[in-house]
Ligand SMILES: O=P(O)(O)OC[C@H]1O[C@H](OP(=O)(O)OP(=O)(O)O)[C@H](O)[C@@H]1O
């Protein structure tokens with residue numbers, strides 16, 4: 084009976100597999116040796132994008148989340164829709180030099196390079212309940228830096244969410260080590 088899966092679980096599993104089939108592999112982008120996970124085919128399907136936001140958003144019903152914080156640029160697509168769905172504010176964590184007001188910043192290394200992210204110093208207030216979201220969890224470097232920023236502003240991180248996770252790169256462990264729950268809808 085250990086392997087018993089009820090009908091609801093089975094349907095959910097099928098739906099996630101369907102969403103997964105809409106992620107396109109693009110070899111050698113943006114550099115040789117990287118297999119880029121392209122989420123645009125999923126975004127092109129209205130039902131698929133809605134399902135993604137519903138699955139993630141339904142986790143937060145009644146939790147009183149104050150802010151959804153999204154990371155430029157693909158993370159914005161999810162963060163904006165999620166904030167709207169759950170009735171939270173939206174904080175945008177951007178690449179350097181894009182934000183007009185006073186910022187704090189953090190640097191990090193990526194699967195394919197090095198970068199820096201910034202957030203407005205008044206984007207999150209002390210004690211606010213924050214959900215962080217991005218499209219892809221690879222090495223976890225980007226999200227790790229985003230967590231630094233939210234922590235420095237005094238945000239209370241409730242969950243760290245992703246549309247998809249490249250499990251073999253160990254990003255999940257890196258974030259969990261800091262004491263935060265990690266959720267990803269699709270795993271490779
Ligand atoms: O877990 P990591 O190894 O840090 O990698 C994941 C990050 O890499 C991608 O962003 P990218 O910097 O390519 O920016 P984009 O969203 O503007 O394409 C992706 O959107 C994540 O933010």
Ligand SMILES: Nc1ncnc2[nH]cnc12
Nearest residue numbers: 118119120121194219221
């Ligand atoms: N392989 C990959 N595909 C898409 N986005 C990424 N971000 C980091 N690694 C990635």
